[in-house]
Amino acid sequence: MNSENSNGNERENRKGPVNINFILFLFGRVVSDTGTSIQMMIMPLYIIDAGGTAATVGVFSFLSLMPALLVYPFAGVIGDRRNRKIIMVVTDFVNAGAILGLALLSNWGVMRLSFLLIVQVVISLMNGLFEPATRGMLPQLVKKEELTRHNSIVASTRSASILLGPVIGALLYASFGVTLVFVANGVSFMISGISEMIIRYTHIKQEAPDGPKGMLNDLFEGVRFVLQNKLIRKLSFFLLVSYFVIQPIFSVILPLFFKKSLSFSDAHYGYLQTIIILGALIGSVMVGYLFGKEVRMSKPLVMGSSILLSSMFIFSILLFPKSLYIFGNDSTIYFILLASILCMFSAGSMFISIPVQSFIQQATPNEYMSRVFSLVNMISRGGIPFGALMYGTILERAEMHWTMLITTVLMIFAMTMLLISLSRSYSDR
Structure with a gap:
């Protein structure tokens, strides 16, 4: 890694009294976290209303976590090899497309619980790719000695989003049905992706062999x-x-x-x-x-x-x-x-x-x-x-x-x- 380029990149990202890059980063997280909490709070209710059982709710919860856990190790390799900003933007837009697809299916009256479970696998996989990239990107946007404060801000806003999401979700679901819940979450991911596109961030390319062997070597190095x-x-x-x-x-x-x-x-x-x-x-x-x-x-x-x-x-x-x-x-x-x-x-x-x-x-x-x-x-x-x-x-x-x-x-x-x-x-x- 070229440390001189890295330090220059970090100084560029952090200079000035207002850290615009961190604000854009935070805004994207707040919007998408709010949309996610809106949908996740409503899904168990919707699954039961749509004829699902407690077992279906359990499968949905399992699929919300396990695919991300399985992809985490290789997501970390990708996050260190590739542009973290691009990874964040692409995964947000893929999530937006998948969830807005559910909104269309629901609006057309052809929604099935099997579609919801398939999309949840996609969302979990995208989250597994997104998380290591965003964790790796934050230290390049803020000063090292202020990491705890900025991590605290991210955690605080995330808690506020989770607190606010169920209230909005309940109102949307009770008043307009599940279609608008999907629309709200899908749009939140689109806004998040657009916000991340504006962040000024320079990827520092690392020399590493391509192919499965190179990926495994990077994983074992980690x-x-x-x-x-x-x-x-x-x-x-x-x-x-x-x-x-x-x-x-x-x-x-x-x-x-x-x-x-x-x-x-x-x-x-x-x-x-x-x-x-x-x-x-x-x-x-x-x-x-x-x-x-x-x-x-x-x-x-x-x-x-x-x-x-x-x-x-x-x-x-x-x-x-x-x-x-x-x-x-x-x-x-x-x-x-x-x-x-x-x-x-x-x-x-x-x-x-x-x-x-x-x-x-x-x-x-x-x-x-x-x-x-x-x-x-x-x-x-x-x-x-x-x-x-x-x-x-x-x-x-x-x-x-x-x-x-x-x-x-x-x-x-x-x-x-x-x-x-x-x-x-x-x-x-």
Whole structure:
């Protein structure tokens, strides 16, 4: 890689009091994230309304994640070899075309659930290509010492989009049907692609052999870089543990507990989901405010782990039958307590994920950036379905409150060990 050209490119992208390139980058993400959240919130309802079953909803959720996980490693190679801006633009336009195609089929009255599932595979594959490219591009648009602050801004706006999307989606679906939902999402991807086209970005071509052998060599180079970099390796393991243990709590334990042990309405469950997203938004903003220019990751990680583990412990206590007996399983007091703890829970996870992402970006050379993030994403997010499977299997045989409490104790031990190990690795750099 020509480092002189790279530095000149970065100075060009970052100069001036207002970073127009970052604003365009952020605007594209906000628009497409809002459109995606509009559609994803409505799809389970639409699938049921269209004659699908719970199994169909499950297949749709599986297809939303698994194709991206499978393509991640090779997407990282492509993201380091090819122009990241072009990858982002092309994948956004392909998504726009596929989703607007669904809108046409729906408008013509020939929409089928099989078409929806096929398009979801396409969207997931495009997202798998898009994510490593966009993660690799951001460090070239902003100053290195401001990565945490800008990652915080991206995470905050994404949380706001996810918070806003379901409201818009519900209104569109109830008033106009699924066709306009598809139109809104398709147009959002078109606007995102146009916004990305305007970004001033110069691709630095790397010399690498073409063909399958060259692709595999690049992939193995990325794997070796992750394995040989002690800090990135431990951060990847840190994320794997977090995603494996924590994310299924929201997708498995919470809905089961809500349905089996509480007597609130489905609307209350919707309120809880909104509060969880609001917690992520608050956490993202706080990370940027408190640690926007932090040069070490120990402070945000310790604070995030403390918030996360304390909220996990209180949540596990709230699951115990004695707590339900004291507060009442349908009382306003219990709902406020549960919502507050879940809000803390979600905020704490942002104190971990944002700094970790920023420090991986700082520790990775540009020529490895997309490959590293594709591998990190595959490792961390790959833990989610296996974590859900683990919880589901255990809960068939054990009480939910004891499962949660034991998990919390194990997480306290695991995160303490990981933080000590990360602190040593970081001090050796």
